[in-house]
Amino acid sequence: MNLCTTSDLRCAVVSIAAAMFCLSTAARAADLTVYTALEADQIKPYKAAFEKANPGINILWVRDSTGIITAKLLAEKANPKADVVMGLAATSLMLLQKEGMLMPYAPAGLDKVDAKMRDPAASPQWVGMDVWASAFCVNTVESSKKNLPEPASWADLTKPVYQGQIAMPNPASSGTGFLMVSAWLQMFGWDGGWKYMDELHKNIAAYTHSGSKPCRQAAAGEYTIGLSFEYRANKTKKGGAPISIVLPKEGLGWDMEAIGIMKTAKESEAAKKLADWAATPEANKLYAENFAIVALPGIASSMEFIQGDIDKMLIKNDFAWAAENRDKILAEWSKRYDGKSEPKN
Amino acid sequence: MATETLILPDRAVAIAPLRQKLGRDDWIMRGAVVALGLWLIVTVLLPLWALLSKSFQATDGSFVGLANFQAYFANPALADSIWHSVWVSLLSTVICVLLAFVYAYGLTRTCMPGRWLFRIIAQIPILAPSLLPAISLVYLFGNQGLVKWMLFGASIYGPIGIVMGEVFWTFPHALIIITTALAISDARLYEAAEALRASPRRTFWTVTIPGARYGLISAVFVVFTLVITDFGVPKVIGGKFNVLATDIYKQVVGQQNFRMGAVVGLILLLPAALAFVVDQLMQRRQMALLSARAVPYDPRPDATIDRALLAICSLIAFAIMVILGVSFFASIATFWPYDLTPSFKNFDFDMMDGGGWRSYFNSLVMAGLTALFGTAVIFAGAYLVEKTPRFRAIRGFVQFLALLALAVPGLVLGLGYIFFFNNPANPLNFIYGTMAILVICTISHFYSVSHLTAVTALKQIDREFETVSASLRVPFWRTFMRVTLPVCLPAVLDIAMYLFVNAMTTVSAVVFIYAPHTTLAAIAVLNMDDAGDVAPAAAMAMVVFATAAVTRAIYMLLTQGYLARAQMWRKR
Numbered sequence: 001m002n003l004c005t006t007s008d009l010r011c012a013v014v015s016i017a018a019a020m021f022c023l024s025t026a027a028r029a030a031d032l033t034v035y036t037a038l039e040a041d042q043i044k045p046y047k048a049a050f051e052k053a054n055p056g057i058n059i060l061w062v063r064d065s066t067g068i069i070t071a072k073l074l075a076e077k078a079n080p081k082a083d084v085v086m087g088l089a090a091t092s093l094m095l096l097q098k099e100g101m102l103m104p105y106a107p108a109g110l111d112k113v114d115a116k117m118r119d120p121a122a123s124p125q126w127v128g129m130d131v132w133a134s135a136f137c138v139n140t141v142e143s144s145k146k147n148l149p150e151p152a153s154w155a156d157l158t159k160p161v162y163q164g165q166i167a168m169p170n171p172a173s174s175g176t177g178f179l180m181v182s183a184w185l186q187m188f189g190w191d192g193g194w195k196y197m198d199e200l201h202k203n204i205a206a207y208t209h210s211g212s213k214p215c216r217q218a219a220a221g222e223y224t225i226g227l228s229f230e231y232r233a234n235k236t237k238k239g240g241a242p243i244s245i246v247l248p249k250e251g252l253g254w255d256m257e258a259i260g261i262m263k264t265a266k267e268s269e270a271a272k273k274l275a276d277w278a279a280t281p282e283a284n285k286l287y288a289e290n291f292a293i294v295a296l297p298g299i300a301s302s303m304e305f306i307q308g309d310i311d312k313m314l315i316k317n318d319f320a321w322a323a324e325n326r327d328k329i330l331a332e333w334s335k336r337y338d339g340k341s342e343p344k345n
Numbered sequence: 346m347a348t349e350t351l352i353l354p355d356r357a358v359a360i361a362p363l364r365q366k367l368g369r370d371d372w373i374m375r376g377a378v379v380a381l382g383l384w385l386i387v388t389v390l391l392p393l394w395a396l397l398s399k400s401f402q403a404t405d406g407s408f409v410g411l412a413n414f415q416a417y418f419a420n421p422a423l424a425d426s427i428w429h430s431v432w433v434s435l436l437s438t439v440i441c442v443l444l445a446f447v448y449a450y451g452l453t454r455t456c457m458p459g460r461w462l463f464r465i466i467a468q469i470p471i472l473a474p475s476l477l478p479a480i481s482l483v484y485l486f487g488n489q490g491l492v493k494w495m496l497f498g499a500s501i502y503g504p505i506g507i508v509m510g511e512v513f514w515t516f517p518h519a520l521i522i523i524t525t526a527l528a529i530s531d532a533r534l535y536e537a538a539e540a541l542r543a544s545p546r547r548t549f550w551t552v553t554i555p556g557a558r559y560g561l562i563s564a565v566f567v568v569f570t571l572v573i574t575d576f577g578v579p580k581v582i583g584g585k586f587n588v589l590a591t592d593i594y595k596q597v598v599g600q601q602n603f604r605m606g607a608v609v610g611l612i613l614l615l616p617a618a619l620a621f622v623v624d625q626l627m628q629r630r631q632m633a634l635l636s637a638r639a640v641p642y643d644p645r646p647d648a649t650i651d652r653a654l655l656a657i658c659s660l661i662a663f664a665i666m667v668i669l670g671v672s673f674f675a676s677i678a679t680f681w682p683y684d685l686t687p688s689f690k691n692f693d694f695d696m697m698d699g700g701g702w703r704s705y706f707n708s709l710v711m712a713g714l715t716a717l718f719g720t721a722v723i724f725a726g727a728y729l730v731e732k733t734p735r736f737r738a739i740r741g742f743v744q745f746l747a748l749l750a751l752a753v754p755g756l757v758l759g760l761g762y763i764f765f766f767n768n769p770a771n772p773l774n775f776i777y778g779t780m781a782i783l784v785i786c787t788i789s790h791f792y793s794v795s796h797l798t799a800v801t802a803l804k805q806i807d808r809e810f811e812t813v814s815a816s817l818r819v820p821f822w823r824t825f826m827r828v829t830l831p832v833c834l835p836a837v838l839d840i841a842m843y844l845f846v847n848a849m850t851t852v853s854a855v856v857f858i859y860a861p862h863t864t865l866a867a868i869a870v871l872n873m874d875d876a877g878d879v880a881p882a883a884a885m886a887m888v889v890f891a892t893a894a895v896t897r898a899i900y901m902l903l904t905q906g907y908l909a910r911a912q913m914w915r916k917r
Contacts, residue, residue: 033861040698040876060861063698065875071597072857075760079769081778081860141683172595206502206584209875216877220681221489240680338422338587338595 030057032270035073037066037175038087038257039212039231042290049286050277057270065210066092066175077101083265084274086129089175090256091182093126094323102126103263107275117256117295126260129278131293133254133310134180135230136246137215137237142224151225154184154248158199165224167206167214172330172338175255176211176229181333182322183253183315194336201337219243230306231290237305247308251315257287370821374733378743381726385746387773388789392761393753399764400607417608423592426609430589431616433504434573437511441568444512445519446561448661451654453527454553456646458655466662469669471517471843472893474850474867475577476874477886478513481671482506482582483879489682491671502584510578513668515571516661518794519564521839525798526560527553529805532642559627559804563797566624567751570617574754576853581874589613590853593756597857603760610757617752624748669890676884691884698876699869700861705888708866711783712848719788719795720841724833727799728825732811751793755853762786762858778860790854791847795840802836803829838904846893 036043040063047059062069062082070092073082077099085093085102096102097119104123117128136157138150148165151157157166169177185193205223208214214226215233219241233245259278265271277283279295287294288301292310322329403409418424448467452460470478485491486501499505534556538548554561576590583591589609597606675681679688695701730744750758766777776782806829814824830837852867859865866889873882 041696044696062861063700064872071603075597075603075763075857076767079767079774079777081767170595208877209580210877213875213877216879220879221683222483222487240684242683334595335420335422338585 030267030270031060032057032083032267032274033060033062033081034084034086034274035062035069035082036085036087037064037069037089037092039290041235042087042231045286045289046283049282050274053277053282054270054273057267057273059274065173066178067173070095073101074099080262080264082262083267083271084259084261086259086274086278087257088260089178090126090128090258090319091178091323091326092175093258093260094319095326096260097125098323101263103261103265103268105261105272105275107272107279109276109279113279113295114297117258126258127275127279128256128258128295129283130257130287130291130295131254131310131314132176132179132229132231132257132291133252133314134176134183134248135215135228135233135252135306136248137218137226137228137233137241137243138246139218139221139224139242140244141242142221146224148224150244151246152249154196154250156248157203157225157227158196160203162203162225164203164205166200166203166227167208167217167223167225168200168204168227169211169214170207170209171333173209174211177207178322178326178330179253179255180227181253181329182255183251183317185329186318186321187251187315194332197333197336204337207337215243216241230292230303230310234303234305245305245307247306247310247313249313252310252313254314254317256319370815371734371736374729374821375736375739377725378729378733378736378739381722381729382739382743382746384722385743385750385789385792388785389746389750389753389758389792392758392765393749394761395764395768396607396757396761397611399604400611402604404604413604413608417605417612422587423609426587426589426592427612429504429587430573430613433507433511433588434569434616436504437508437515437572438565438569440508441512441515441519441572442523442561442564444661445516445523445564446557447654447657448516449520449523449527450553451658453524454642454644455651455654456644457651457658463658463662466665467520468517468897469665469890469894470513470515471846472850472897473669473672473890474852474870474886475510475514475575476581476852476867476870476882477672477890478510478668479506479578479581480675480874480879480883480886481668482510484671484675484681484883485667500584502582503586506582506584507579507586507588510582511572511575513665514575514578515568516665518571519568521798521843522564522567522794522801523557523560525801525836526557526563529639530556530642531639533640535642560801562624562627563801566620567794567797569620570751573616574613574752574853576754576756577871580871590754590756593754593760597756597760603764606756606760610754610760613754613757614752621748621752672883673887675880676887678880681880691881692888694869694881694885697869697878697881698872699866699885700864701869704864704869705866705885705892707780707863708849708889709892711780711787711863711865712845714780714784715787715791715848716841716845718784719791719844720837722788723792723795723844724799724837724840727796727803728829731800731803732808732821732829747796748793750789750791751797753790755790755851756856758786758790759854759857762854766858777858778863780863782858783855783863783865784848786854786858787848787851788844790851791844795843798836798840798843799833802833806832838900842897842900845896849889849893 038046043061043063047061050059051057066089069088073080073085073096080101085096093102102125104121104125106123107127110124110127113127118124119126136151143150148161151162171177171181181197184196188196211229212232215228215236217223218226219236237243237245259275261268261271261275281296281299284294284296284299288299292301292303292306294301400413401408401410451457452464482501486493486496490501496505534552535548538552543551574590576594579588579591580594589612593606593609596602596609676691677687678685679690726747730740730747733740762782765771766773766782768774810828811824850867852871855865856868856871859868866885870882870885873885
C-alpha cells in the first residue's frame with residue numbers, strides 16, 4: 001500500500017464502499033438466480049412478462065450453452081448458486097435429478113401440461129416448456145456457386161459431394177448436437193448410428209461449440225450447410241440470411257426445454273412462482289413464438305419460414321435412455337471424432 | 346544491515362556476526378514477505394490443490410490413484426493434444442520472441458524514425474481480447490476470407506491459424522520484457538567495446554545479447570507458457586486441431602468431467618513447470634546490470650541499420666494494423682459478407698449472448714480494481730522478495746508461488762476457484778459470486794508477468810543503494826519511496842496498465858466464476874462467437890479495444906511529462 005498517495009487511498013475507500021453498498025442493495029431485493037440455456041434473444045420477453053406478473057421479483061439470468069450450464073450446476077453442487085433452472089434440456093435436468101439436486105414441486109395448472117412433457121411423478125422435479133428440434137440451414141448463394149444439390153435427409157449428408165461443407169455442433173457442449181447424436185443412435189441403432197456418424201464425419205468441416213453457430217456460419221457462407229435447430233434457422237432467415245431451411249425426412253432429433261427448482265433454492269417462494277408462471281398459457285404463448293410445440297396443447301405457433309409439420313416428424317425419443325447413456329455416448333463420440341481427423345504430422 | 350559495514354573493509358566478515366541480530370526493518374520486511382506468501386497460498390496454491398486433488402478422485406470423491414490418468418492416455422485424441430500443444434507453442438514462441446527482439450532492438454537501440462509510433466502500434470494486441478486476432482484471421486483467411494488465396498489452399502482452421510493468432514497476441518507480452526531488458530544498458534560497455542575495436546557484430550553478440558539475456562529467457566518462458574495455456578485463439582480458430590487448453594474446456598464444459606479437466610491441467614503444468622525450472626536456473630547467473638556507476642546508452646544514427654529495422658518494424662506494425670482493421674470493418678458491416686453497408690446493428694449487445702452492455706461496465710469496474718490493488722500487492726511483493734535480506738528459503742518459496750501463477754492456465758485457476766471458494770466449509774466462501782473473486786482471480790492470473798516486470802526492473806538497481814541507505818540508518822521504506830519507486834516508476838505504471846488491460850480482455854480464468862450480475866465484456870466476446878454471432882463478437886472486442894486504447898492514451902498524456910522529469914537522472 002506504499003504506492004498509494006492520500007487521494008488514491010481515498011478513491012480506493014470510496015470505491016470499496018460503493019461496491020459494498022451495491023452488493024447489499026442487490027441482496028435485499030428478491031433476486032431470483034435462474035440458470036438457463038435459452039437463447040439470448042428469447043430471455044428478454046420471458047423476463048419482462050414474468051416480472052410484470054410478479055412484481056418484486058427480479059430474474060438474474062446465467063445463460064450459456066446446455067453443456068456449460070449443466071457443468072456449472074454440477075461443479076457448484078456443494079454450494080449451488082442457482083434457485084431455478086429454466087430452459088435447459090430435459091436430458092440435463094434428468095442428470096440433475098439423478099444427482100438429487102432438484103426439488104419436487106407441482107406448479108399450478110400442472111394438469112393441463114402435456115403428459116409426455118413432464119417428469120411423470122405427482123410432484124414432478126421438472127416440467128417441460130417446449131420442444132426444440134433439428135434442422136439444416138443451407139446457404140443458397142454458396143450452394144449454387146458450388147453446384148451443390150440441396151440435401152433432403154440425414155442420409156444425403158454423407159454423400160461425398162458435401163465433403164468439407166458441413167458444420168455441426170459438438171454434442172459434448174451443445175444440447176442441439178447431443179439431441180442429433182441421440183436421435184441417430186435411436187433411429188439407426190447403436191452400431192448403425194456410429195456407422196452413420198463415421199460416414200458423416202468425413203464431410204464435417206467443423207464441430208462448433210454452440211447449436212446456433214452452424215446455422216449462423218451457413219448464413220455467413222463460411223460453410224454451406226449448418227446442422228442446427230429450427231428456432232435459429234427461422235430467426236436467421238428472418239434476419240436476411242440467404243439460407244433455405246431443411247427438415248430431414250427420416251425424422252427430427254429433439255429434446256425438451258424444461259424448468260426445475262433447485263432443492264437448495266434460497267428464494268424458494270419466488271422460484272415456485274416462476275415454475276407456476278412457466279406453465280401458464282401466457283408463458284406458453286411466448287414459447288410458441290419461438291417453437292412449434294409447447295407444453296400446453298392447443299397453442300398455435302407461428303414460424304414463418306418453417307415448412308412442414310414438425311410434430312409429426314419428431315422421432316420417438318427415449319429421454320430416460322438418453323440421460324442414462326449421456327456420459328457413455330459423449331465419451332464414445334469424443335474418442336471417435338474429437339480431433340482425430342487431423343492429419344498426423 | 347548495520348553501520349559496521351562501512352567501517353569494516355570486508356563485508357563478508359561484517360555480515361556473519363549480524364546473523365543473530367535482526368533490525369526492526371528486517372522483522373517488518375520478513376513479516377510482509379510471510380503475509381504475501383499466505384496471500385499467494387490462498388489465492389493460487391490452495392485453489393490449485395483443490396483442483397489437483399480432483400484428478401485423483403472418482404465422481405463420488407473417493408481416491409482412485411492414477412485411474413483418471415490411465416483413462417486420459419487411453420484416448421488417442423486426447424493424448425495427441427500434448428504433442429500438438431508442445432509444437433505449436435514452441436513454434437509460436439520462436440517466431441514471437443524473434444520478432445519481438447528485432448522490434449525491441451529497433452525501438453531502443455536505433456535512431457529509426459517514428460519510434461514513438463511503432464511503440465504505440467506494438468501495444469495494440471495487448472489491448473484486445475485474444476479472441477480478436479482469431480476472429481480477424483477468420484475474416485482474412487476463412488472460407489469467405491478477404492485474402493484466402495495467400496494460404497495457397499491450406500486451411501486457417503488449425504495450427505496455421507493458432508500460430509498466427511498466438512504470435513499476434515503474445516507479441517506485446519514479449520516486447521514489454523525485452524524492451525525493459527534492452528532499455529537500460531551501460532554505455533561504458535559499448536565505449537569499452539569500441540575502444541577495443543570490436544566489430545559491431547562482435548559487440549552485438551558479446552555485449553548486447555548477454556545484457557538482454559535475462560529478458561530474452563524470461564520472454565521465451567512467458568510466451569511459451571502463455572501460448573500453451575491460452576485457449577482463446579485455439580477456441581476460435583483451432584478447428585479440429587485439439588490442444589491441451591481446449592481439451593480442458595471441452596472436458597469440463599462439454600462432458601462435465603472435472604476430474605479429466607484436472608488431469609489435463611496437471612499435464613499442462615508439466616511443460617510450464619519445466620520452462621519455470623530452466624528460467625530459475627538461468628536467472629541465478631543474472632547480475633545487476635545497472636550498477637550505481639552505470640552510464641545510460643544513447644543510440645547513434647546508422648543509416649543502414651536504421652533503414653533495415655524501419656523496414657522490418659513497418660511490416661510487423663502493418664500486420665498488426667491489418668488484423669485490427671479487419672475486426673473493425675467486420676463489426677460495422679451489416680451482414681458479412683453479403684451486405685457490407687455500414688451499420689451499428691452489431692453493437693446492439695442487449696439482444697445477444699454475454700450479458701449485453703452491462704458486461705462492459707462490469708469489466709470497467711473489475712479492471713479498475715484489479716489495476717489498483719494488483720499493482721500495490723505485486724510491486725510491493727516483488728520488492729520484498731528481491732530486497733529482504735537473507736530469509737532465503739521463505740523468499741524462494743514466495744518467488745516460486747509468484748511465478749507459479751504463470752504456469753497455471755486460466756481455466757485451471759478458474760476451476761480451482763470454484764472448487765476452493767465455492768466449498769461451504771471455506772471461511773472465504775462469502776466472496777464467491779462477487780466482483781471481489783473476479784478481481785482476486787485476475788490478480789493471481791496475471792501475477793507472474795507483472796512480478797517478472799517488477800523483478801526485472803528491481804534487478805537493475807544495484808544492491809548498493811540499499812546497503813548505503815541501511816548504513817545511513819534510513820528505514821527501508823524511505824529508500825523504497827525515494828529511490829526504488831521513482832527508479833522503477835515506468836515499470837510500476839506499466840504493471841498498472843498491464844493489469845487494467847488484461848482484466849478488460851481476460852476470458853479464461855473468469856469464465857467459470859462470473860455471476861449473473863458480474864458478466865464481463867471479454868466473456869461476452871467468447872459467448873457471442875460461440876453462439877455464431879461473430880460480427881457482434883468482433884464489435885464487442887472493438888469496444889474493449891477502444892476502451893483500453895483510450896485509457897492508455899490518457900495515461901500516456903498524463904504521465905509523459907512526469908515520467909520525463911522522474912527519469913531525467915538516467916540521461917547524462
